[in-house]
Amino acid sequence: xxxxxxxxxxxxxxxxxxxxxxxxxxxxxxxxxxxxxxxxxxxxxxxxxxxxxxxxxxxxxxxxxxxxxxxxxxxxxxxxxxxxxxxxxxxxxxxxxxxxxxxxxxxxxxxxxxxxxxxxxxxxxxxxxxxxxxxxxxxxxxxxxxxxxxxxxxxxxxxxxxxxxxxxxxxxxxxxxxxxxxxxxxxxxxxxxxxxxxxxxxxxxxxxxxxxxxxxxxxxxxxxxxxxxxxxxxxxxxxxxxxxxxxxxxxxxxxxxxxxxxxxxxxxxxxxxxxxxxxxxxxxxxxxxxxxxxxxxxxxxxxxxxxxxxxxxxxxxxxxxxxxxxxxxxxxxxxxxxxxxxxxxxxxxxxxxxxxxxxxxxxxxxxxxxxxxxxxxxxxxxxxxxxxxxxxxxxxxxxxxxxxxxxxxxxxxxxxxxxxxxxxxxxxxxxxxxxxxxxxxxxxxxxxxxxxxxxxxxxxxxxxxxxxxx
Ligand SMILES: [Fe+2]
Ligand SMILES: [Fe+2]
Numbered sequence: 502x503x504x505x506x507x508x509x510x511x512x513x514x515x516x517x518x519x520x521x522x523x524x525x526x527x528x529x530x531x532x533x534x535x536x537x538x539x540x541x542x543x544x545x546x547x548x549x550x551x552x553x554x555x556x557x558x559x560x561x562x563x564x565x566x567x568x569x570x571x572x573x574x575x576x577x578x579x580x581x582x583x584x585x586x587x588x589x590x591x592x593x594x595x596x597x598x599x600x601x602x603x604x605x606x607x608x609x610x611x612x613x614x615x616x617x618x619x620x621x622x623x624x625x626x627x628x629x630x631x632x633x634x635x636x637x638x639x640x641x642x643x644x645x646x647x648x649x650x651x652x653x654x655x656x657x658x659x660x661x662x663x664x665x666x667x668x669x670x671x672x673x674x675x676x677x678x679x680x681x682x683x684x685x686x687x688x689x690x691x692x693x694x695x696x697x698x699x700x701x702x703x704x705x706x707x708x709x710x711x712x713x714x715x716x717x718x719x720x721x722x723x724x725x726x727x728x729x730x731x732x733x734x735x736x737x738x739x740x741x742x743x744x745x746x747x748x749x750x751x752x753x754x755x756x757x758x759x760x761x762x763x764x765x766x767x768x769x770x771x772x773x774x775x776x777x778x779x780x781x782x783x784x785x786x787x788x789x790x791x792x793x794x795x796x797x798x799x800x801x802x803x804x805x806x807x808x809x810x811x812x813x814x815x816x817x818x819x820x821x822x823x824x825x826x827x828x829x830x831x832x833x834x835x836x837x838x839x840x841x842x843x844x845x846x847x848x849x850x851x852x853x854x855x856x857x858x859x860x861x862x863x864x865x866x867x868x869x870x871x872x873x874x875x876x877x878x879x880x881x882x883x884x885x886x887x888x889x890x891x892x893x894x895x896x897x898x899x900x901x902x903x904x905x906x907x908x909x910x911x912x913x914x915x916x917x918x919x920x921x922x923x924x925x926x927x928x929x930x931x932x933x934x935x936x937x938x939x940x941x942x943x944x945x946x947x948x949x950x951x952x953x954x955x956x957x958x959x960x961x962x963x964x965x966x967x968x969x970x971x
Pocket of ligand 2: 717
């Protein structure tokens, strides 16, 4: 079954052509991946010609190679960022020792679990988004969706490469399982809850790429610090692609705000019913979508107090995003004040690292909101978009199941139940948003609920036919 021309079909910088063991593992896995792509990838668009970016090498010119291709022919490659010579462990109890080029036996199962958990999210998001192509607001947006989908596919390849190359037989079994679990499947769901939420409209897609892909950025950044050097290098390269996914979220939501403000000015009203009647998404509905996806994504950071995160840090497996910006990289002496439903607690800093990450994540999320709120302010409307408190609607950690309002106050069970449909999208909000999802495929045309982007892809005009449907 040696049908794969390695340098052509699987662009890579891991010397695949000379690695027989890895070739055998991938030869077995690749047809299954392609079958998964056909069955679970973008529905009904496999024959479309799509203007896509492909990574063919890690240097600046090679990682963004543009061309027209059918998605099943996409060249899913395996890339590690360039090695830093003599790289040392940058945090934890083994700080200053040489980074690991192989997996130390004592951390094998934990590292495998970290890689599998990250790897599981990649195909999960493709599955969540598989029907969205049918309701695209423009060809430009359709292309961006497909770009994200093929790159999440490549991120799966990146994690499978690590499993195949460094974890032997159990790594190969985990790689199979990554194709066997499916988003939303009752018997074999994806590992993390957020990746089982259906994404059935484009407003949800933009929220997902703004909030959930940004969690991805933070996870990849913390794994990029890992003492296990191949994992670090893989994640550093994945981050270059992740940036585009968040760009789609940030500009997508910005274009929704822009269009809504245009409509509000046209009709001279901020009344939700009137804005909706004019075909735009009213700002309170947008706020509910933001609150839903932000709170759902906050759970992905795990419990506020976590012995796993402490061990992962102390052992050098997973650092903090941008570890070098901190002064103390060992954290054996530090504590952090955490507010729990029982009151304030001093927690060893090592055990509070999930919360440290969650806080810096929320700061990053604020940037887009500030921009959109400036747009709203300039348009002369008093409404302001906000992020929900990190205690709101949590299902993991000390605030799990607590009746907390979006501002973070405990409100009592009854008030909570009654108010929730006003805080996150209700059935009728979702039905309204769905009613707007009509597909627009004339080059350069946009659906009425979203403004056009400021520019096209790779210096091409917005009117370019980014996807040729057959
Ligand atoms: Fe990804
Ligand atoms: Fe992503």
